[in-house]
Amino acid sequence: MKKVLIITYYWPPAGGPGVQRWLKFVKYLPDFDIEPIVYIPENPHYPIEDGSLTTEVSKNLMVYSQPIFEPYGLAKLLSSKKTKQISSGIIKAKNQSFFEKSMLWVRGNFFIPDARKFWIKPSVKYLKDVISKENIDTIITTGPPHSVHLIGKQLKKDIGVTWLADFRDPWTSIGYHKELKLSNSSEKKHKALEHAVLNEPDRILVTSNTTKTEFEGVTKQPISVITNGYDSDYKGDADLDKRFTISHIGSLLTGRNPKNLWKVLSQIAAEDAVFRGDLQLEFMGVVSQDVMDSMYRFELGPYIKMLGYGSHAEAQRKQQRSQLLLLVEIDSIETKGIIPGKLFEYMVAKRPILAVGPEGWEAGEIVSNTNAGKVFDYSAEAELKKTILQWYTAFKKERIVSESIGIEKYSRRALTEELSKLL
Numbered sequence: 001m002k003k004v005l006i007i008t009y010y011w012p013p014a015g016g017p018g019v020q021r022w023l024k025f026v027k028y029l030p031d032f033d034i035e036p037i038v039y040i041p042e043n044p045h046y047p048i049e050d051g052s053l054t055t056e057v058s059k060n061l062m063v064y065s066q067p068i069f070e071p072y073g074l075a076k077l078l079s080s081k082k083t084k085q086i087s088s089g090i091i092k093a094k095n096q097s098f099f100e101k102s103m104l105w106v107r108g109n110f111f112i113p114d115a116r117k118f119w120i121k122p123s124v125k126y127l128k129d130v131i132s133k134e135n136i137d138t139i140i141t142t143g144p145p146h147s148v149h150l151i152g153k154q155l156k157k158d159i160g161v162t163w164l165a166d167f168r169d170p171w172t173s174i175g176y177h178k179e180l181k182l183s184n185s186s187e188k189k190h191k192a193l194e195h196a197v198l199n200e201p202d203r204i205l206v207t208s209n210t211t212k213t214e215f216e217g218v219t220k221q222p223i224s225v226i227t228n229g230y231d232s233d234y235k236g237d238a239d240l241d242k243r244f245t246i247s248h249i250g251s252l253l254t255g256r257n258p259k260n261l262w263k264v265l266s267q268i269a270a271e272d273a274v275f276r277g278d279l280q281l282e283f284m285g286v287v288s289q290d291v292m293d294s295m296y297r298f299e300l301g302p303y304i305k306m307l308g309y310g311s312h313a314e315a316q317r318k319q320q321r322s323q324l325l326l327l328v329e330i331d332s333i334e335t336k337g338i339i340p341g342k343l344f345e346y347m348v349a350k351r352p353i354l355a356v357g358p359e360g361w362e363a364g365e366i367v368s369n370t371n372a373g374k375v376f377d378y379s380a381e382a383e384l385k386k387t388i389l390q391w392y393t394a395f396k397k398e399r400i401v402s403e404s405i406g407i408e409k410y411s412r413r414a415l416t417e418e419l420s421k422l423l
Contacts, residue, residue, distance in 0.1 A: 001033050002033065002034050003034075003037060004035070004036055005037050005039060005134070006026065006037070007039045007127070007141045008040060009144075010022075011040040012056065013046070013050060013053060014046040015050030015053070024231050025415075025419055027058070029416060029419070031413070032420035036061065037064070038061060039123070040063060040065050041066065041067070041116075042066055042067045043067055044068060051311075052312060053311075066119070066122055070115060070116065071115050109182060113145070113150070114145040116148070119147065119148075120147055123151045127155060140166060141163070141166065143166070144168065144171075153197055153201075156201070162202045163200070164202065164203045164204075166204075167205065169338070170211050170337070172187075172194050195218060198215055198218050199220075203222050203223075204222070204223045205224055205225075206226075207228055208337040213337075214337065226418050227339055227344070227415065228339065228415075229410040229411055229414070230344040230407075230410060230412065231412040231413075234348055234349065234350065236320075236402075240321055240322075241323055243279070243280040244279050245323045246265075246280070246281050246282070247283075247318055248327075249315045250284070250285045250342050251286045252286070252287045253286070253288050253291075255331075255332070256329060256330055257288075257328075258378065260376070260378055260379065261384065262295050262298040263298055263381065264388060266298040268385065268388065269303070278392075278396075281295070281304050282305045283307060284307040284308070319349035320349045323395055324354050324391060325353050325354065327355040327373075328355075329358065331358050332358055336358050336360050338363065344407075347370060350402045350404065352400055353373025353374070355373055356380075357378075359377050369406070370405055370406050372402065373402075
């Protein structure tokens with residue numbers, strides 16, 4: 001059986017979408033005669049934790065770990081809340097405090113490519129022995145944090161292993177990168193590291209065709225697209241919410257603010273007293289203050305229900321019970337290739353998806369192609385209102401039906417089979 005070393009920062013008990021991709025690949029790789037061995041930090045700073053995910057890690061899995069020094073641990077002593085927000089990618093666009101501005105400047109200019117850079121050297125030294133001991137010839141690095149790729153880069157240079165670099169998100173084109181207050185020299189360093197990482201692996205793995213096209217402008221190395229996916233055999237038998245719930249699962253960060261949706265919901269609520277009594281907007285996860293302020297400006301406060309962070313199992317149950325599932329992406333050309341991992345779990349929850357994102361959004365194309373819901377850009381109002389009223393009419397008749405098709409190819413096992421062929 002072929003052995004593969006997977007180098008990742010996020011691993012249970014880490015919560016959120018970052019951990020899911022390789023947790024599921026590791027789960028199914030043995031089905032295709034590949035033995036995964038995982039390397040993780042011993043003492044990581046995870047902004048979100050979900051202890052329930054530890055039950056998905058096989059007792060037979062070999063896991064190696066090494067301590068990591070993280071500046072976030074020191075910053076946390078000054079402001080735990082703000083440190084957690086910034087390490088989670090929650091960056092306010094306006095009214096930043098001096099502390100927030102300072103942290104972003106330090107994060108962008110001192111910690112290149114990111115604050116986990118101090119794990120690189122000790123990991124390279126440690127993993128040389130692990131690779132020799134386990135007789136490993138293939139390694140996989142997954143980022144962000146993109147400093148993890150620099151571990152793979154150095155190991156390939158020093159001992160000649162085959163290296164696959166997996167990008168769950170882009171690097172310098174990701175939305176929050178331009179918020180890091182980078183100096184010109186720091187921006188050049190990020191670009192140079194990105195260029196090196198993209199030109200030295202034996203293969204690059206990305207989660208969207210948009211990212212593949214972007215990277216093809218930088219490298220001639222082979223690039224494969226394997227999206228995220230779902231891991232469920234749900235049959236669609238949950239008791240649906242009694243109210244007209246529109247639920248968003250996961251972080252709704254600054255910029256993901258569909259003001260046209262809030263405006264339309266406000267209009268319908270003002271026009272229809274029965275709708276007002278039925279409407280409920282549910283949020284499981286972090287919601288930025290900018291988004292909250294917008295909803296309150298449109299007088300949606302009475303309909304908001306904050307559920308806080310829930311475990312992965314709780315999120316799945318909420319998805320299955322909701323009347324509609326909200327999927328939102330920033331209205332920007334840079335986000336056209338972002339395909340949120342929750343999209344695939346939304347689809348297998350068998351509830352209609354209300355998606356709002358940029359024109360040409362790849363995730364929106366998946367929603368449309370699988371008939372999993374309806375997709376709107378940030379300028380849509382009349383058609384958005386018409387669709388919501390159609391869904392509401394179906395709700396009053398006690399059934400909003402999801403009629404998604406062709407989603408089986410996004411199962412985690414099917415995606416792992418694709419990966420096994422590359423390995």
